[in-house]
Amino acid sequence: MSVEHRSPVVVENPEGTGPFVILCDHASNRIPDEYKSFGFADDALETHIAWDPGALTVSRRLSALLDAPLLWPDVSRLVIDCNRPIDASSLIVIESEGRPVAANRNLSDAQRAERIKRIHAPYHDAIDACLKRRLAGGMEPALVAVHSFTPVYLGKSRPWEIGIVFGDDRRLADDFIRGLQADPALTVGVNQPYAPADQVYYTVERHAGPRGLPAAMIEIRNDAIDDAEGQRRWADRLADILIAAKPRLARRHAVV
Numbered sequence: 001m002s003v004e005h006r007s008p009v010v011v012e013n014p015e016g017t018g019p020f021v022i023l024c025d026h027a028s029n030r031i032p033d034e035y036k037s038f039g040f041a042d043d044a045l046e047t048h049i050a051w052d053p054g055a056l057t058v059s060r061r062l063s064a065l066l067d068a069p070l071l072w073p074d075v076s077r078l079v080i081d082c083n084r085p086i087d088a089s090s091l092i093v094i095e096s097e098g099r100p101v102a103a104n105r106n107l108s109d110a111q112r113a114e115r116i117k118r119i120h121a122p123y124h125d126a127i128d129a130c131l132k133r134r135l136a137g138g139m140e141p142a143l144v145a146v147h148s149f150t151p152v153y154l155g156k157s158r159p160w161e162i163g164i165v166f167g168d169d170r171r172l173a174d175d176f177i178r179g180l181q182a183d184p185a186l187t188v189g190v191n192q193p194y195a196p197a198d199q200v201y202y203t204v205e206r207h208a209g210p211r212g213l214p215a216a217m218i219e220i221r222n223d224a225i226d227d228a229e230g231q232r233r234w235a236d237r238l239a240d241i242l243i244a245a246k247p248r249l250a251r252r253h254a255v256v
Contacts, residue, residue: 006032008075008119009126012060018067019249020242021130023145024059025083025203026052027072035079035115038103049096050076052148054225059146061235066242068144069130073123078103080115082123083145083203090199091120098154127207135211142172142249143208143215144242147200148222149193161224162234163189165217167196167205172214172245179241194219214249 010027029051031040044050056072063070073082078101084091092112094104134141151158162180166173180188194200201217208215218238225231 027056065239160189163219175245
Protein backbone atom coordinates (compact mmCIF):
# COMPACT_ATOMS: atom_id res chain seq x y z
CA MET A 1 0.00 0.00 0.00
CA SER A 2 1.40 3.39 -0.97
CA VAL A 3 1.92 6.05 1.70
CA GLU A 4 0.88 9.64 1.04
CA HIS A 5 3.58 12.15 2.01
CA ARG A 6 1.55 15.35 2.22
CA SER A 7 3.35 18.50 3.28
CA PRO A 8 3.21 18.83 7.06
CA VAL A 9 3.20 22.64 6.86
CA VAL A 10 0.54 24.90 5.37
CA VAL A 11 1.19 28.53 4.46
CA GLU A 12 -1.87 30.53 3.47
CA ASN A 13 -1.87 34.04 2.01
CA PRO A 14 1.95 34.21 2.02
CA GLU A 15 1.98 37.54 0.17
CA GLY A 16 -0.48 39.26 2.52
CA THR A 17 0.35 42.93 2.86
CA GLY A 18 -0.87 43.52 6.41
CA PRO A 19 1.57 43.91 9.33
CA PHE A 20 0.51 40.76 11.19
CA VAL A 21 1.56 37.12 10.84
CA ILE A 22 -0.91 34.56 12.20
CA LEU A 23 0.25 31.23 13.63
CA CYS A 24 -1.96 28.27 14.58
CA ASP A 25 0.31 25.68 16.20
CA HIS A 26 -2.44 23.16 17.01
CA ALA A 27 -4.68 23.61 13.99
CA SER A 28 -4.99 19.98 12.89
CA ASN A 29 -5.84 16.56 14.31
CA ARG A 30 -4.52 14.72 11.23
CA ILE A 31 -2.34 11.65 11.66
CA PRO A 32 -0.22 11.40 8.48
CA ASP A 33 -0.25 8.00 6.80
CA GLU A 34 3.33 7.26 7.80
CA TYR A 35 2.38 7.46 11.50
CA LYS A 36 -0.94 5.58 11.48
CA SER A 37 0.80 2.29 12.20
CA PHE A 38 1.72 3.62 15.65
CA GLY A 39 -1.95 3.15 16.61
CA PHE A 40 -3.22 6.56 17.69
CA ALA A 41 -6.70 6.07 19.20
CA ASP A 42 -9.44 7.37 16.91
CA ASP A 43 -11.55 8.73 19.75
CA ALA A 44 -8.60 10.71 21.12
CA LEU A 45 -8.30 12.54 17.80
CA GLU A 46 -11.64 14.27 18.38
CA THR A 47 -10.53 15.68 21.72
CA HIS A 48 -8.48 18.67 22.79
CA ILE A 49 -5.41 16.52 23.44
CA ALA A 50 -5.06 16.09 19.66
CA TRP A 51 -5.66 19.69 18.52
CA ASP A 52 -7.26 23.06 19.33
CA PRO A 53 -10.85 22.84 18.02
CA GLY A 54 -12.06 26.03 16.35
CA ALA A 55 -8.66 27.72 16.31
CA LEU A 56 -7.95 27.24 12.60
CA THR A 57 -11.26 28.73 11.46
CA VAL A 58 -10.70 31.78 13.69
CA SER A 59 -7.15 32.06 12.33
CA ARG A 60 -8.31 31.88 8.73
CA ARG A 61 -10.84 34.64 9.23
CA LEU A 62 -8.23 36.78 10.96
CA SER A 63 -5.88 36.16 8.04
CA ALA A 64 -8.57 37.32 5.62
CA LEU A 65 -9.64 40.37 7.63
CA LEU A 66 -6.05 41.51 8.24
CA ASP A 67 -4.54 40.36 4.91
CA ALA A 68 -2.03 38.40 6.96
CA PRO A 69 0.01 35.28 6.21
CA LEU A 70 -1.19 32.25 8.17
CA LEU A 71 1.08 29.30 8.98
CA TRP A 72 0.08 26.00 10.60
CA PRO A 73 1.26 22.38 10.86
CA ASP A 74 -1.18 19.90 9.33
CA VAL A 75 -0.32 17.23 11.90
CA SER A 76 -1.86 16.44 15.28
CA ARG A 77 0.13 17.50 18.30
CA LEU A 78 -0.15 13.88 19.44
CA VAL A 79 2.47 13.06 16.80
CA ILE A 80 4.66 16.00 17.82
CA ASP A 81 3.87 19.34 19.41
CA CYS A 82 5.33 22.11 17.28
CA ASN A 83 4.79 24.56 20.14
CA ARG A 84 7.36 22.88 22.39
CA PRO A 85 11.16 22.95 22.53
CA ILE A 86 12.73 19.79 21.15
CA ASP A 87 14.10 18.89 24.58
CA ALA A 88 10.72 19.25 26.35
CA SER A 89 9.10 16.15 27.82
CA SER A 90 5.81 17.33 26.27
CA LEU A 91 7.23 17.43 22.73
CA ILE A 92 5.94 13.89 22.13
CA VAL A 93 3.53 13.00 24.90
CA ILE A 94 2.99 9.56 26.40
CA GLU A 95 0.15 10.95 28.54
CA SER A 96 -2.06 14.01 28.08
CA GLU A 97 -4.67 15.37 30.47
CA GLY A 98 -4.71 12.06 32.32
CA ARG A 99 -5.08 9.93 29.19
CA PRO A 100 -2.28 7.56 28.14
CA VAL A 101 -1.01 7.95 24.57
CA ALA A 102 0.20 4.42 23.97
CA ALA A 103 1.21 5.17 20.38
CA ASN A 104 4.12 7.26 21.66
CA ARG A 105 5.51 4.81 24.20
CA ASN A 106 8.93 3.30 23.62
CA LEU A 107 9.87 5.52 20.67
CA SER A 108 13.49 5.11 19.64
CA ASP A 109 15.82 8.10 19.42
CA ALA A 110 15.71 7.68 15.64
CA GLN A 111 11.91 7.78 15.54
CA ARG A 112 11.87 10.90 17.71
CA ALA A 113 14.51 12.59 15.55
CA GLU A 114 12.56 11.69 12.40
CA ARG A 115 9.42 13.45 13.67
CA ILE A 116 11.44 16.55 14.52
CA LYS A 117 13.03 16.53 11.08
CA ARG A 118 9.83 15.92 9.11
CA ILE A 119 7.36 18.12 11.05
CA HIS A 120 8.75 20.35 13.79
CA ALA A 121 11.76 21.73 11.90
CA PRO A 122 9.91 22.48 8.62
CA TYR A 123 7.20 24.39 10.50
CA HIS A 124 9.69 26.63 12.23
CA ASP A 125 11.75 26.99 9.06
CA ALA A 126 8.61 28.23 7.28
CA ILE A 127 7.94 30.82 9.98
CA ASP A 128 11.57 31.97 9.82
CA ALA A 129 11.39 32.30 6.04
CA CYS A 130 8.13 34.28 6.22
CA LEU A 131 9.53 36.73 8.76
CA LYS A 132 12.84 37.14 6.93
CA ARG A 133 11.03 37.99 3.69
CA ARG A 134 8.91 40.59 5.39
CA LEU A 135 11.78 42.17 7.28
CA ALA A 136 13.89 42.24 4.11
CA GLY A 137 11.02 44.06 2.41
CA GLY A 138 11.01 46.76 5.06
CA MET A 139 7.99 45.47 6.97
CA GLU A 140 8.33 44.78 10.71
CA PRO A 141 5.65 42.18 11.44
CA ALA A 142 3.79 41.39 14.65
CA LEU A 143 3.06 37.76 15.55
CA VAL A 144 -0.32 36.51 16.73
CA ALA A 145 -0.66 32.85 17.76
CA VAL A 146 -4.21 31.49 18.04
CA HIS A 147 -5.07 28.60 20.38
CA SER A 148 -8.14 27.26 22.18
CA PHE A 149 -8.52 25.71 25.62
CA THR A 150 -11.01 23.44 27.37
CA PRO A 151 -13.69 24.83 29.73
CA VAL A 152 -12.74 22.16 32.29
CA TYR A 153 -9.21 20.89 32.89
CA LEU A 154 -8.56 17.90 35.15
CA GLY A 155 -11.93 18.46 36.82
CA LYS A 156 -11.50 22.22 37.41
CA SER A 157 -13.69 24.78 35.65
CA ARG A 158 -11.99 27.68 33.93
CA PRO A 159 -13.81 31.02 34.23
CA TRP A 160 -12.08 32.87 31.40
CA GLU A 161 -13.67 33.23 27.97
CA ILE A 162 -10.29 34.23 26.57
CA GLY A 163 -6.73 34.49 27.80
CA ILE A 164 -3.79 36.53 26.55
CA VAL A 165 -0.36 34.97 26.99
CA PHE A 166 2.80 37.07 26.73
CA GLY A 167 6.38 37.31 27.89
CA ASP A 168 8.48 40.35 28.75
CA ASP A 169 7.28 42.29 25.71
CA ARG A 170 3.74 43.48 26.47
CA ARG A 171 3.26 45.78 23.47
CA LEU A 172 0.69 43.69 21.65
CA ALA A 173 -0.66 41.91 24.73
CA ASP A 174 -1.65 45.20 26.35
CA ASP A 175 -3.66 46.16 23.26
CA PHE A 176 -5.55 42.86 23.49
CA ILE A 177 -6.09 43.09 27.23
CA ARG A 178 -7.28 46.68 27.11
CA GLY A 179 -9.61 46.01 24.19
CA LEU A 180 -11.11 42.88 25.71
CA GLN A 181 -11.48 44.26 29.24
CA ALA A 182 -13.50 47.14 27.82
CA ASP A 183 -16.35 44.61 27.70
CA PRO A 184 -17.45 44.10 31.35
CA ALA A 185 -19.22 40.87 30.40
CA LEU A 186 -15.90 39.19 29.57
CA THR A 187 -13.60 37.44 32.01
CA VAL A 188 -10.16 37.91 30.48
CA GLY A 189 -7.21 35.82 31.56
CA VAL A 190 -3.89 37.66 31.82
CA ASN A 191 -1.34 34.89 31.38
CA GLN A 192 -4.22 32.56 32.21
CA PRO A 193 -5.10 29.72 31.78
CA TYR A 194 -1.49 29.36 30.63
CA ALA A 195 1.68 31.39 30.97
CA PRO A 196 5.13 31.17 29.36
CA ALA A 197 6.36 29.19 32.40
CA ASP A 198 4.08 26.36 31.22
CA GLN A 199 6.23 26.01 28.06
CA VAL A 200 3.28 27.00 25.88
CA TYR A 201 4.88 30.18 24.50
CA TYR A 202 7.69 28.49 22.60
CA THR A 203 6.77 29.32 18.99
CA VAL A 204 6.08 32.98 19.68
CA GLU A 205 9.17 33.46 21.84
CA ARG A 206 11.43 31.60 19.42
CA HIS A 207 10.50 33.76 16.46
CA ALA A 208 9.51 37.12 17.95
CA GLY A 209 11.88 37.37 20.92
CA PRO A 210 15.28 37.48 19.18
CA ARG A 211 13.91 39.84 16.53
CA GLY A 212 12.25 42.19 19.03
CA LEU A 213 8.88 41.81 17.31
CA PRO A 214 5.56 42.58 19.04
CA ALA A 215 3.77 39.32 19.74
CA ALA A 216 1.05 37.70 21.79
CA MET A 217 -0.69 34.36 22.08
CA ILE A 218 -4.47 34.15 22.23
CA GLU A 219 -6.28 31.34 24.05
CA ILE A 220 -10.04 31.17 23.37
CA ARG A 221 -12.23 28.82 25.40
CA ASN A 222 -13.27 26.24 22.88
CA ASP A 223 -16.97 26.13 23.77
CA ALA A 224 -17.13 29.74 22.52
CA ILE A 225 -15.84 28.77 19.07
CA ASP A 226 -17.52 25.41 18.54
CA ASP A 227 -19.72 26.70 15.72
CA ALA A 228 -19.42 29.04 12.76
CA GLU A 229 -21.13 31.95 14.49
CA GLY A 230 -18.81 31.84 17.51
CA GLN A 231 -15.76 31.54 15.30
CA ARG A 232 -16.84 34.51 13.21
CA ARG A 233 -17.72 36.62 16.25
CA TRP A 234 -14.41 36.05 17.99
CA ALA A 235 -12.32 36.54 14.86
CA ASP A 236 -14.10 39.83 14.15
CA ARG A 237 -13.63 41.04 17.71
CA LEU A 238 -9.92 40.23 17.68
CA ALA A 239 -9.43 41.75 14.23
CA ASP A 240 -11.01 45.01 15.40
CA ILE A 241 -8.49 45.19 18.25
CA LEU A 242 -5.57 44.51 15.94
CA ILE A 243 -6.72 47.03 13.35
CA ALA A 244 -6.96 49.67 16.08
CA ALA A 245 -3.48 48.71 17.31
CA LYS A 246 -1.77 49.15 13.94
CA PRO A 247 -1.02 52.90 14.24
CA ARG A 248 0.35 52.45 17.78
CA LEU A 249 2.52 49.52 16.72
CA ALA A 250 3.88 51.56 13.82
CA ARG A 251 4.82 54.40 16.17
CA ARG A 252 6.46 51.97 18.59
CA HIS A 253 8.49 50.43 15.76
CA ALA A 254 9.74 53.88 14.86
CA VAL A 255 11.25 54.46 18.30
CA VAL A 256 12.69 51.03 19.19
